[in-house]
Amino acid sequence: MIDALIGTAAAYGCRVERDLPLAELTSFRIGGPADKVITLPDVAAAAAINGILVSQNIPHFWIGKGSNLLVSDAGFRGVVLKLASGGAPERLDGERIRCFGGVALPALSRFAQVQGLTGLEFACGIPGSVGGAVLMNAGAYGGCMGDVLESVTVLRGDRAVELPANELALGYRHTAMMESGEPIVSATFRLQPGDAAAIDARMTELLTARREKQPLEYPSAGSFFKRPEGHFAGALIENCGLKGFRVGNAEISRKHAGFVINVGGATCADVQELARQVRRKVLTETGVLLEPEVRLIGEEWKSWEE
Numbered sequence: 001m002i003d004a005l006i007g008t009a010a011a012y013g014c015r016v017e018r019d020l021p022l023a024e025l026t027s028f029r030i031g032g033p034a035d036k037v038i039t040l041p042d043v044a045a046a047a048a049i050n051g052i053l054v055s056q057n058i059p060h061f062w063i064g065k066g067s068n069l070l071v072s073d074a075g076f077r078g079v080v081l082k083l084a085s086g087g088a089p090e091r092l093d094g095e096r097i098r099c100f101g102g103v104a105l106p107a108l109s110r111f112a113q114v115q116g117l118t119g120l121e122f123a124c125g126i127p128g129s130v131g132g133a134v135l136m137n138a139g140a141y142g143g144c145m146g147d148v149l150e151s152v153t154v155l156r157g158d159r160a161v162e163l164p165a166n167e168l169a170l171g172y173r174h175t176a177m178m179e180s181g182e183p184i185v186s187a188t189f190r191l192q193p194g195d196a197a198a199i200d201a202r203m204t205e206l207l208t209a210r211r212e213k214q215p216l217e218y219p220s221a222g223s224f225f226k227r228p229e230g231h232f233a234g235a236l237i238e239n240c241g242l243k244g245f246r247v248g249n250a251e252i253s254r255k256h257a258g259f260v261i262n263v264g265g266a267t268c269a270d271v272q273e274l275a276r277q278v279r280r281k282v283l284t285e286t287g288v289l290l291e292p293e294v295r296l297i298g299e300e301w302k303s304w305e306e
C-alpha cells in the first residue's frame with residue numbers, strides 16, 4: 001500500500017520526507033516526527049494522493065504553514081500532507097482572485113494590494129497558508145476569510161469539487177470542512193476596487209500594530225484560545241495574574257497574555273499542562289471556560305480537562 005503511495009507521489013513530482021520532526025513545520029517549533037511528509041506541487045498531485053489515502057484508510061493529516069498547530073511530542077504515525085507554497089494567485093475577471101491553497105496568506109494579501117483590490121488587508125500579518133486560513137476562517141481587525149470568499153475547491157477522494165461559500169457553514173473560526181475533513185486545494189475571492197496606496201498604508205498600519213502588541217520574537221501558534229463570547233481571552237488570563245506564568249519552557253507571554261510562547265525547547269506536554277492550569281484558574285475566577293483555538297495533531301493526547 002505504502003509502496004503504491006510512494007510510487008504515485010514520485011510520478012506526480014511530490015517531495016517525500018521520512019521521520020521528519022514536525023517541530024520543523026510548525027511556528028510553535030514543537031512536535032515529534034511524522035512517519036512521512038508529502039509535499040504536493042499542484043491540485044492533480046493532491047487529488048491522486050488523497051484518493052489513495054482515503055480509499056485505503058491510511059492515517060493522514062493536512063497541514064499548511066503549521067501556524068495554528070500543537071503537535072504531540074510523540075509525533076504522528078501516518079502521512080502528513082502539505083500543499084507546496086509556490087505558485088502565484090491569479091486575477092480573474094472583475095474583482096476576483098483565485099489562489100492555490102499552499103500559497104502564503106500574506107502573499108495573497110499583497111497580490112490583492114498590488115492589483116488595487118481591497119478586502120484582504122486584515123490578512124497581511126496572519127502567517128498561514130490560504131488553505132489553512134480558509135479552513136480556520138481566520139480573521140483579524142474586523143475581517144475574516146469568509147467575508148471575501150466566493151468558493152473553495154475541496155477534494156473528495158481523488159475528485160476536485162467546487163463549493164460556493166454559502167455552503168461552507170462559515171462562522172467564528174469554523175467551517176464545514178472542519179467536520180468533513182475535506183482538504184482545500186484552492187479558493188476564489190471576491191474583492192472590491194480600491195486605491196493601491198491606501199491599501200498599502202492600511203497594511204503597514206496593521207503590521208505595525210502586530211509588532212507592537214504580539215510577541216513575534218518567540219515561537220507560538222498565535223492566540224492560543226478562542227475569543228469567548230463577550231470577552232477577550234488575553235484580558236481574562238491577564239486579570240487572573242497569569243502573565244509570565246510558566247510550565248517547563250512554555251509561558252504565557254508578558255507582552256500579550258493571549259499568546260502561549262515557546263521560550264526555548266518547550267515540549268507539547270509543557271504547553272498542554274500550562275493550558276490546563278490556565279483554563280482551570282480562569283474558570284474558577286471568572287466562570288468562563290476557554291476553548292483552545294490551536295488544532296491538535298498527533299499521538300497520545302490527554303484531554304484538556306485533566
Ligand SMILES: Cc1cc2nc3c(=O)[nH]c(=O)nc-3n(C[C@H](O)[C@H](O)[C@H](O)COP(=O)(O)OP(=O)(O)OC[C@H]3O[C@@H](n4cnc5c(N)ncnc54)[C@H](O)[C@@H]3O)c2cc1C
Nearest residue numbers: 064065066067068128129131132133138139140183184222
Ligand atoms: C504570530 C501569529 C499570529 C497569528 N495571528 C492570527 C490572526 O490574527 N488571526 C487568525 O485567525 N489566526 C492567527 N494565527 C493563527 C494561524 O496563522 C491561522 O489560524 C492560519 O490560518 C493557519 O493557517 P496554516 O496554513 O498555518 O494552518 P495549519 O496551522 O497548518 O493548520 C491549521 C488547521 O488547518 C488544517 N489545514 C491546513 N491546510 C489545510 C488544507 N489545505 N485543507 C484543509 N485543511 C487544512 C489543518 O489540518 C489544521 O486543522 C496566528 C498565528 C501566529 C503564529
